[in-house]
Amino acid sequence: MSAPLAEIRGLSVSYGRDDARSFALQDVDLDIAKGRRLAVIGESGSGKSTLALALAGLLPPQARIEGAIGWPGLAHPPVAGRDIGMVFQDPGGSLNPVLTIGEQVAEGAVRHLGLDWRAAQSHALALLERVRIPDPQAALGAYPHQFSGGQRQRIAIAAAIAAKPGLLIADEPTSALDMVVQAEIVALLDDLVREAGMTLVFITHDIALASGFADDIAVFQRARLVEKGPAQAVLTKPTHAYTKHLLAAQIDFSTPRLIDGAADA
Amino acid sequence: MHRALTLTRRRIVSSIPVLLIVIIGTFLLLEAAPGDAVDAYLLSLGGGDAGLVAELRQSYGLDQSLVKRLILYVGALLRFDLGWSVAFDRPVLDLIAERLPNTLWLMGAATALAFSLGSLLGIVAGARPGSLTDRALSIGSLALYAVPSFWLGLVLVLVFAVALRWFPTAGIETIASGKTGLARVADIAWHLVLPVSALGFIYLALFLRMMRTGMAEAWRQDFVLFARARGLARRRIVLRHVARNALLPLVTMLGLQAAAMLGGSVVVESVFAIPGFGRLAHEAVSGRDAPLLTGIIIVSAVLVIVVNLLVDIAYAALDPRVGSGEASS
Amino acid sequence: MNRVAGRLMRSPEGVAGFCLLVLLAAMALAAPLLFPGDPLVIVGRPLTAPFTDPALPLGTDRLGRDVAAGLMHGARTSLLVGLATALVALAAGALVGTVAGLAGGLVDEALMRVVDAFQIVPGFLLALAFVSVTGASLPVIILAIALGAWTGPARLVRAEVLSIRERDYVASARVIGMHPAEIALREVLPNALPPVLALTAVIVATAVLVEAALSFLGLGDPNVVTWGSMIAEGRNVLRTAPHLSIVPGLGLVATVLGVYLLGEGLADAMAGREARG
Numbered sequence: 104m105s106a107p108l109a110e111i112r113g114l115s116v117s118y119g120r121d122d123a124r125s126f127a128l129q130d131v132d133l134d135i136a137k138g139r140r141l142a143v144i145g146e147s148g149s150g151k152s153t154l155a156l157a158l159a160g161l162l163p164p165q166a167r168i169e170g171a172i173g174w175p176g177l178a179h180p181p182v183a184g185r186d187i188g189m190v191f192q193d194p195g196g197s198l199n200p201v202l203t204i205g206e207q208v209a210e211g212a213v214r215h216l217g218l219d220w221r222a223a224q225s226h227a228l229a230l231l232e233r234v235r236i237p238d239p240q241a242a243l244g245a246y247p248h249q250f251s252g253g254q255r256q257r258i259a260i261a262a263a264i265a266a267k268p269g270l271l272i273a274d275e276p277t278s279a280l281d282m283v284v285q286a287e288i289v290a291l292l293d294d295l296v297r298e299a300g301m302t303l304v305f306i307t308h309d310i311a312l313a314s315g316f317a318d319d320i321a322v323f324q325r326a327r328l329v330e331k332g333p334a335q336a337v338l339t340k341p342t343h344a345y346t347k348h349l350l351a352a353q354i355d356f357s358t359p360r361l362i363d364g365a366a367d368a
Numbered sequence: 369m370h371r372a373l374t375l376t377r378r379r380i381v382s383s384i385p386v387l388l389i390v391i392i393g394t395f396l397l398l399e400a401a402p403g404d405a406v407d408a409y410l411l412s413l414g415g416g417d418a419g420l421v422a423e424l425r426q427s428y429g430l431d432q433s434l435v436k437r438l439i440l441y442v443g444a445l446l447r448f449d450l451g452w453s454v455a456f457d458r459p460v461l462d463l464i465a466e467r468l469p470n471t472l473w474l475m476g477a478a479t480a481l482a483f484s485l486g487s488l489l490g491i492v493a494g495a496r497p498g499s500l501t502d503r504a505l506s507i508g509s510l511a512l513y514a515v516p517s518f519w520l521g522l523v524l525v526l527v528f529a530v531a532l533r534w535f536p537t538a539g540i541e542t543i544a545s546g547k548t549g550l551a552r553v554a555d556i557a558w559h560l561v562l563p564v565s566a567l568g569f570i571y572l573a574l575f576l577r578m579m580r581t582g583m584a585e586a587w588r589q590d591f592v593l594f595a596r597a598r599g600l601a602r603r604r605i606v607l608r609h610v611a612r613n614a615l616l617p618l619v620t621m622l623g624l625q626a627a628a629m630l631g632g633s634v635v636v637e638s639v640f641a642i643p644g645f646g647r648l649a650h651e652a653v654s655g656r657d658a659p660l661l662t663g664i665i666i667v668s669a670v671l672v673i674v675v676n677l678l679v680d681i682a683y684a685a686l687d688p689r690v691g692s693g694e695a696s697s
Numbered sequence: 698m699n700r701v702a703g704r705l706m707r708s709p710e711g712v713a714g715f716c717l718l719v720l721l722a723a724m725a726l727a728a729p730l731l732f733p734g735d736p737l738v739i740v741g742r743p744l745t746a747p748f749t750d751p752a753l754p755l756g757t758d759r760l761g762r763d764v765a766a767g768l769m770h771g772a773r774t775s776l777l778v779g780l781a782t783a784l785v786a787l788a789a790g791a792l793v794g795t796v797a798g799l800a801g802g803l804v805d806e807a808l809m810r811v812v813d814a815f816q817i818v819p820g821f822l823l824a825l826a827f828v829s830v831t832g833a834s835l836p837v838i839i840l841a842i843a844l845g846a847w848t849g850p851a852r853l854v855r856a857e858v859l860s861i862r863e864r865d866y867v868a869s870a871r872v873i874g875m876h877p878a879e880i881a882l883r884e885v886l887p888n889a890l891p892p893v894l895a896l897t898a899v900i901v902a903t904a905v906l907v908e909a910a911l912s913f914l915g916l917g918d919p920n921v922v923t924w925g926s927m928i929a930e931g932r933n934v935l936r937t938a939p940h941l942s943i944v945p946g947l948g949l950v951a952t953v954l955g956v957y958l959l960g961e962g963l964a965d966a967m968a969g970r971e972a973r974g
Contacts, residue, residue, distance in 0.1 A: 161593065183599040188598070199613070202609075400831075522932060628819065628820065638913075661829070665822055
């Protein structure tokens with residue numbers, strides 16, 4: 104395996120004063136391998152979203168950060184948007200309600216790819232086609248409220264990858280959507296990552312969803328990383344009690360795999 | 369544009385009963401005044417005999433019953449006849465038409481000043497919530513918001529007209545200057561600087577505070593986090609994502625403040641001796657001129673409706689959600 | 698309630714507003730003690746400069762009336778008008794809002810159109826017309842200003858009544874057989890009041906400013922001293938004795954600022970927010 108894209112070493116994130124500190128992440132060591140799909144699994148409050156924000160450098164100013172995130176896979180410190188794309192949970196809130204889809208998808212390309220607005224608009228058109236928005240030409244001039252939740256998430260994904268980042272972090276991108284749309288979004292992310300050779304960090308509380316297509320799995324519980332490894336190993340021979348518990352809770356439902364043939368890639 | 373048209377039509381239709389209430393209410397209020405227009409007129413003549421009184425009452429329709437006079441009045445309104453001013457001995461409509469433009473200039477300029485400078489300073493304050501600039505602007509605007517416009521007018525006159533002699537103390541233009549065209553426009557603008565400031569500064573403070581609050585709210589929105597996650601320039605995030613959304617409630621406020629601003633122009637016009645609509649109201653009160661005062665109140669209500677209509681259209685242009693059922697009011 | 702007071706006293710706005718208003722209230726209460734007698738009476742040489750006569754510390758105006766006495770008594774008028782107007786406007790607004798909200802249907806529709814009508818007429822013009830019809834006296838002026846101020850509380854109370862009406866306990870109260878007016882008084886009003894109180898600061902401040910403007914135009918009560926009439930009086934000698942107009946104006950600014958600051962501090966304290974910048 105080549106050098107990892109990112110090396111997280113002893114990372115802790117905490118809030119509050121010294122006498123009453125609360126940890127959102129505590130002493131995390133994790134590598135993100137280039138070109139692979141890492142599923143970060145945990146309940147809400149487990150620190151998985153804090154990890155996403157820490158990777159993208161978006162933690163609020165009052166957060167206390169210890170440890171380090173190294174980027175051996177990059178020649179320079181990562182720039183949000185250009186090197187790291189992010190997709191969030193609520194596709195309704197991610198898009199600015201008063202700006203056109205075209206502007207919001209294109210603005211990242213203008214910023215990072217040095218395109219002028221004309222070129223960025225045709226770039227945006229191609230992106231909307233790639234995320235399979237019907238009638239992308241019309242969508243350029245439309246506003247977020249004119250689309251369904253699933254379509255909005257597709258548009259947000261298009262905006263997130265507009266500057267061709269090497270790493271895409273998707274933070275619960277499907278949990279606000281219904282089952283059928285969930286599967287479509289996961290399939291879309293899988294396609295996009297394969298086509299562009301991107302690294303994907305997929306954050307979810309749903310181990311069944313993650314097991315469908317992840318190469319590696321990292322399990323978080325109460326601000327700590329409790330288990331990590333190749334998906335196959337973690338799913339078949341979990342070592343930590345919490346992972347076993349998560350699997351036991353899920354496997355009873357015999358969830359069909361959403362994407363076939365991905366887990367052993 | 370179709371959305372705006374539907375909206376306009378709905379607003380106009382719903383305004384009709386409200387306007388009717390204003391007309392009836394104003395009519396009844398001024399009917400309750402002791403003495404009528406004829407008494408006031410006779411007072412100005414220094415008295416008159418009973419025959420003249422009866423004749424005058426009949427000519428003004430004052431010998432009819434209250435309901436009949438109300439119907440006559442509304443009927444006349446429909447023909448754009450606002451009655452006869454006793455104090456000026458001229459048609460009310462002519463007087464208002466003559467004075468209204470001055471007030472519209474004053475209000476328009478004050479609104480433009482307050483809105484542009486207020487939102488601009490609000491952006492400066494709200495760009496970095498909690499910063500020193502933000503706190504200073506917040507305190508300064510609250511203090512300015514507490515200043516009565518007529519007193520501010522006097523202070524401005526004292527400083528900029530009496531002490532510094534930069535601007536004239538009163539009036540709308542230099543009397544008998546013989547200026548025409550652009551020179552006259554410049555002269556009027558020069559006269560309006562102080563009154564516009566006196567009227568507009570309070571609204572400037574209001575818009576600044578609203579913009580600041582709106583921006584603080586917008587910073588917490590998910591789309592701002594998403595914009596930051598895409599590494600957009602701070603300038604673009606502040607202007608296109610935060611300020612653009614914070615501007616919407618300001619536009620609504622523009623309509624809500626139209627009535628208050630019209631009221632404020634009464635005092636400011638009196639301070640600066642501007643022959644406008646507001647000063648006309650003061651003169652109508654002083655001259656016990658009920659028909660004139662009734663006309664002024666009705667016209668100001670119509671004016672407020674028109675301003676709100678324009679604000680609705682502007683809002684629809686700024687917020688694509690309007691008319692789609694997802695509008696945030 | 699103690700928690701609210703505690704939070705209020707920790708916010709700089711709340712403390713500043715509270716201090717300003719306490720000072721002004723002290724001025725208003727002390728006025729008849731420190732300056733007994735009518736402040737409108739001529740007591741000295743006209744236009745005595747301030748700080749020249751120990752008996753007349755702030756000098757006299759154009760007619761020879763004591764400026765210091767006028768300032769103190771003027772605080773009385775401003776605070777009285779502000780508070781009384783708020784009281785009248787809140788009572789009227791609460792009444793109309795409750796009736797509209799509880800009655801619903803045509804009554805609600807009609808009352809709300811009346812509210813609309815009052816909102817599109819400039820409140821100051823309405824006060825002007827009302828005072829000119831009935832003659833200027835303090836009660837009339839308070840009523841005149843309240844005419845333009847009751848619509849805000851009415852809308853708020855109505856909205857609150859409508860939302861409360863849906864809740865269970867009003868439904869159960871109705872089942873027990875309470876009179877609708879009793880429901881309004883015992884169940885709805887106490888719940889609707891807190892948001893309405895937040896409006897009070899704005900109403901008091903506006904009332905103080907409108908009263909001053911009316912007095913400035915010569916439409917105030919001629920039998921009491923008001924800061925507005927002092928400013929108007931001083932205006933005649935604006936070039937030679939500007940302090941006669943400026944000082945009462947500062948009193949107005951202090952009053953209105955105090956009300957806004959206290960209102961903002963109270964709103965923050967009631968919302969459970971800590972002091973902010």
